[in-house]
Structure formats: C-alpha cells, structure tokens
Amino acid sequence: MTSTTRETRTTRETRTIADLVDEVVVGPLPVRITAYDGSKTGPDSAQRTLHIGTPRAVSYLATAPGDLGMARAYTTGDLVVEGVHPGNPYDALVDLEELHFRRPDPRLVVDLAKVLGLRGLTPPPPPPQEALPRWRRVTEGLRHSFTRDREAIAHHYDVSNRFYEHVLGPTMTYTCAVFPDRDAGLDAAQENKYRLVFDKLALRPGDRLLDIGCGWGGMVRYAARRGVHALGVTLSKEQAAWAQAAIEREGVADLATVRHEDYRNVPETGFDAISSIGITEHIGVRNYPAYFRWMLAHVKEGGLVLNHCITRPDNRPRSTGAFIDRYIFPDGELTGSGRIITTMQDNGFEVLHEENLREHYALTLAGWSENLVESWSACVDEVGEATAKVWGLYLAGCRRGFERNVVQLHQVLAARLDDARLPRVPLRPWWAS
Structure with missing residues (x-):
C-alpha cells in the first residue's frame, strides 16, 4: 500500500473494503x-475504475474468487x-490481467465477517x-446424453x-470468420469462411452435404x-425455425432443409x-x-x-472455465488439434490438411463486440441488461483468449478412402486460401 493509493486510514477494528482489497492483491x-x-x-x-457498489458484491467476490464471482x-x-x-469491457479485462492475488491471511475471514456480518460469508x-x-x-441426464445436450444448447x-x-x-x-485481410469487414469474412469450407469439401452442383450443428443455416x-x-441439423428449436424461414425467403427450399434434430438421429447416409x-x-472429448x-x-x-472447432494449444482435454460453463456453454470441453487429428x-479417416485460424477468431469476436455496442439499446430491450452484459463480458474475454493463445481455432479436412485407398481429390490443395 502506498500513500498515493490510500484515501481512508483505518484501524483493524474499522477495516474498509479498500483495506481488504489491498490485503489480497500482490503488487x-x-x-x-x-x-x-x-x-x-x-x-x-488509472483510466478505468471498478466500483464495488454493495455488500453483495463483496460476498460474490469472497465466496467465488476469480472469474465466476466477478461475473456474478x-x-x-x-x-x-x-x-x-458494458457491451465491450475489453480494455478493462486487459487491465485486470495484471491483477494478482496472494493467499489471504485467515484473519481476513474475521475482517470480512465484521464488514459483512456472518450472512455475508454465505454465497448469495x-x-x-x-x-x-x-x-x-x-438431474438433466448423463453428460452429453440426448437430453442434457439439448438442454445445454437451448x-x-x-x-x-x-x-x-x-x-x-x-x-x-x-462461428469464426476467415478474413482475407485485416481490413475486411465481418460480413465479408463470414461469407469467405463459407466459401473456404465449400471449396475445401470440393462440392459441386448436385452433391449432397450434411452440416452438423448448422446454427441458423448459413452453410446450408x-x-x-x-x-x-444441403441438410442441416441443430438441437436449437429457435435456430431451426429461423433457418427454415430464411431458406424459404431465399427460394432454395428445393435444395436446402434445416431440421431440429440431434445428428445421431439422422437416418440419411451416403x-x-x-x-x-x-x-x-x-x-465431449470422450465422445470423439x-x-x-x-x-x-x-x-x-x-x-x-x-471439422472446424475451437481448440487448446496443447492436447490435454479440459473443461471450460467456471464463467463459460455457467453462463455461456454448459458442458463445453476443449482439447488440442492433435487429439482431434x-x-x-484412429477411426478410419485420412487427414489431408489442417490449419489454425486463431487470429481470425479474435477479429471475429471484435466484430461481434462492435455490433453489440452499436445495437446496445435494442439488445437490452430484447434480452434485458444483465444478459446483454454477460454477452459483452463473454465476447471481450474470448477475444482476449484468442489473442493470447489461450485457445485456438482449427479446421481439419479428412477423407473416407475408397477401395483403391485413394481420396478422390487432386494431389495438391485445390482451394484458394
């Protein structure tokens, strides 16, 4: 603690919130x-200020240290x-990367009880x-069962x-866009992503495509x-309804369908x-x-x-952090591209190509954050301020994760070989990057 950072002098009997913060912060x-x-x-x-506005805030921070308590x-x-x-707290998250904590002295619990009362030490x-x-x-079923997956997606x-x-x-x-250059707009980069996937899959008129987890049907x-x-399947009823309506609007219903269905129930093959x-x-990694x-x-x-998905920079399977698991992707689980490949x-595919699009996802998330800020009032009207704030925190935090190589994004292209043990593709990559 320095003279420039303390504006309230106290004794142990009258500890303040600032006292408690200084006690657990290193540096x-x-x-x-x-x-x-x-x-x-x-x-x-400091360019930014964190205001601890209520005793409940202290209780949240004390009973769930780390990102979960702060998110609450x-x-x-x-x-x-x-x-x-609030739609883009990115700069504050960058600041907080420099925040380091020490193990609190056991006496801190006594001090907290004096400030909050014993009830304040109970998680709100x-x-x-x-x-x-x-x-x-x-109670929702085994992890990655049909029922529990449906609940997590919903x-x-x-x-x-x-x-x-x-x-x-x-x-x-x-999903992650593919930027032809750093100055490209988000919408153009998303269209470019679909172009890249389409070209990598060597699709031609008359072919049949299955898109698993199709979202709002963009690829379809x-x-x-x-x-x-093209057939798309999604576990989200809202996505399926929106996608099917878009298919009708665009006049491609003779070629495209999106169904509210678990991919495991798709009867079509070939x-x-x-x-x-x-x-x-x-x-789930065990289900790969x-x-x-x-x-x-x-x-x-x-x-x-x-296969296009978020990965870890190593190949140890780990569940997502507490904030992401509780607020964003329940039951989400990530591992490295090596494990996927x-x-x-091991299960019959020949892998032809892989690439890491990590920086592209950081740019994608920045674009989504800009959209959230620009349409903040409409978003709050639609889902409420608390949910909109969760999204601002989530998008900014994930962007930082991709920038710092905490997470990556890999596309892996593979073939099911025919009887001649040859993939039916050219000898060298046939798509434009």
Missing part, C-alpha cells in the same frame, strides 16, 4: 477501485466498471442467467433470434445457392461431404471416437469431411 493495482463505504485504492491516474457481481450490477462500454443466490454447476446437472442458443441478429449481423453466423444456404443439396462447424466443442465413426458411416467412399485417423 500495484492496475485499476482504481472504489467502494460503497467511501474507501478507495489504486492509482489516481458484474451481471447483477453490484460491481460497476467505469470507463468502458447467483443471477438467473447462470446455469447449474456441473455436479448438479445430473441455454445458449435459444436466447432470442432477434438478439443474435443484432450481434451477428446479416450473415447470422456464430450458401451450398444450396450453388446447386448443392453424403458427398459433411461439415462440422463449431459443434465439436459440445460433443463415436462422433467421427458416425461421420465415417454417413459420408460416401471418397467423400470429405471438414489422432482420433479421426
């Missing part, structure tokens, strides 16, 4: 912190971040936007189609506009190609072998599959 604070009791700490020159306090409005737009009820913890989801994707229209823009595409409609018979864009994150065997059984000999190979 200089990267932000200014103010509290409801009038105490302050941190540099006067921020979502409820008990913790206010001054100096950033979480915001309604928060899903149950993993251990309590057993938690995130059935928020509001209108809300997603504001955030995602006219392409209604909620892109392929149908080019003469391909597809020329299968695309899996942003769905593997929901499958069954997932890729299912693909192998449903694509024709000589056919191609493309190995599993595809």
Whole structure:
C-alpha cells in the first residue's frame, strides 16, 4: 500500500473494503477501485475504475474468487466498471490481467465477517442467467446424453433470434470468420469462411452435404445457392425455425432443409461431404471416437469431411472455465488439434490438411463486440441488461483468449478412402486460401 493509493486510514477494528482489497492483491493495482463505504485504492491516474457498489458484491467476490464471482457481481450490477462500454469491457479485462492475488491471511475471514456480518460469508443466490454447476446437472441426464445436450444448447442458443441478429449481423453466423485481410469487414469474412469450407469439401452442383450443428443455416444456404443439396441439423428449436424461414425467403427450399434434430438421429447416409462447424466443442472429448465413426458411416467412399472447432494449444482435454460453463456453454470441453487429428485417423479417416485460424477468431469476436455496442439499446430491450452484459463480458474475454493463445481455432479436412485407398481429390490443395 502506498500513500498515493490510500484515501481512508483505518484501524483493524474499522477495516474498509479498500483495506481488504489491498490485503489480497500482490503488487500495484492496475485499476482504481472504489467502494460503497467511501474507501478507495489504486492509482489516481488509472483510466478505468471498478466500483464495488454493495455488500453483495463483496460476498460474490469472497465466496467465488476469480472469474465466476466477478461475473456474478458484474451481471447483477453490484460491481460497476467505469470507463468502458458494458457491451465491450475489453480494455478493462486487459487491465485486470495484471491483477494478482496472494493467499489471504485467515484473519481476513474475521475482517470480512465484521464488514459483512456472518450472512455475508454465505454465497448469495447467483443471477438467473447462470446455469447449474456441473455436479448438479445430473438431474438433466448423463453428460452429453440426448437430453442434457439439448438442454445445454437451448441455454445458449435459444436466447432470442432477434438478439443474435443484432450481434451477428446479416450473415447470422456464430462461428469464426476467415478474413482475407485485416481490413475486411465481418460480413465479408463470414461469407469467405463459407466459401473456404465449400471449396475445401470440393462440392459441386448436385452433391449432397450434411452440416452438423448448422446454427441458423448459413452453410446450408450458401451450398444450396450453388446447386448443392444441403441438410442441416441443430438441437436449437429457435435456430431451426429461423433457418427454415430464411431458406424459404431465399427460394432454395428445393435444395436446402434445416431440421431440429440431434445428428445421431439422422437416418440419411451416403453424403458427398459433411461439415462440422463449431459443434465439436459440445460433443465431449470422450465422445470423439463415436462422433467421427458416425461421420465415417454417413459420408460416401471418397467423400470429405471438414471439422472446424475451437481448440487448446496443447492436447490435454479440459473443461471450460467456471464463467463459460455457467453462463455461456454448459458442458463445453476443449482439447488440442492433435487429439482431434489422432482420433479421426484412429477411426478410419485420412487427414489431408489442417490449419489454425486463431487470429481470425479474435477479429471475429471484435466484430461481434462492435455490433453489440452499436445495437446496445435494442439488445437490452430484447434480452434485458444483465444478459446483454454477460454477452459483452463473454465476447471481450474470448477475444482476449484468442489473442493470447489461450485457445485456438482449427479446421481439419479428412477423407473416407475408397477401395483403391485413394481420396478422390487432386494431389495438391485445390482451394484458394
């Protein structure tokens, strides 16, 4: 603690919130912190201020240290971040990367009890936007069962189609775009992503494509506009309804269909190609072998599959962090591209090509954040301020994760060999990058 950071002198009997913050923080604070009791700490020159507005905020932070407690306090409005737009708190998250904590002295619990009362040491009820913890989801079925997967997808994707229209823009595409250059716009980059997947799969008019986890049908409609018979399946009822209406509007109903259906229930086989864009994150690493065997059984000999998903920079499977699991993707699980490639190979595919699009996802998330800020009032009207704030926090945090190589995005192209043990493709990559 320095003289420039303390504006309220206290004794142990009258500890302030600023005292408690200083006790657990190592090194200089990267932000200014103010509290409801009038105490302050941190540099006067800081560009951003965290205001701890209520005793409940302290309870959230104390009973769930880390990103979960901060998310709870921020979502409820008990913790206010001054100096950033709530639709894009990216700069504040960058600041907080420099925040480091020490193990608190046991006496801190006594001090907290004096400040909050004993009830304040009991976790307050979480915001309604928060899903149950993993251990309590057993009532929804085993992890990655049909029922539990359906519930997890609905938690995130059935928020509001209108809300997603504001955030995602006219392409209604909620996966990593592919930017031809850093100055390209988000919508053009999303169209370029579909072009890249279409070309990698060597699709031609008359071919049959299955898109697993098709979202709002962007890939399905892109392929149908080019003469391909495309079927998309999604576990989100809201997505399926929106996608089917878009298919009708665009006049491609003779070629495209989106169904509200688990991919495991798709009866059709013999597809020329299968695309899996942003769905593997929901499958579960232990289920990868069954997932890729299912693909192998449903694509024709000589056919191609493309798996596009978020990955880790290493190959150790890990569940997502507490904030992402409770607020964004319940039951989400990530591993590295090496694990995905190995599993595809071990289950009958020949892997032809892979590439990492990590920086493209950071740019994509920045674009979604801009859309959220620009349409903030409409988004709040649609889903409420708390949910909109969750999304601002989520998009900004994920962007930072991709920038720092905490997570990556890989596309893996593979073939089911025919009897001649040859993929039916040219010797060298045939698509434009």
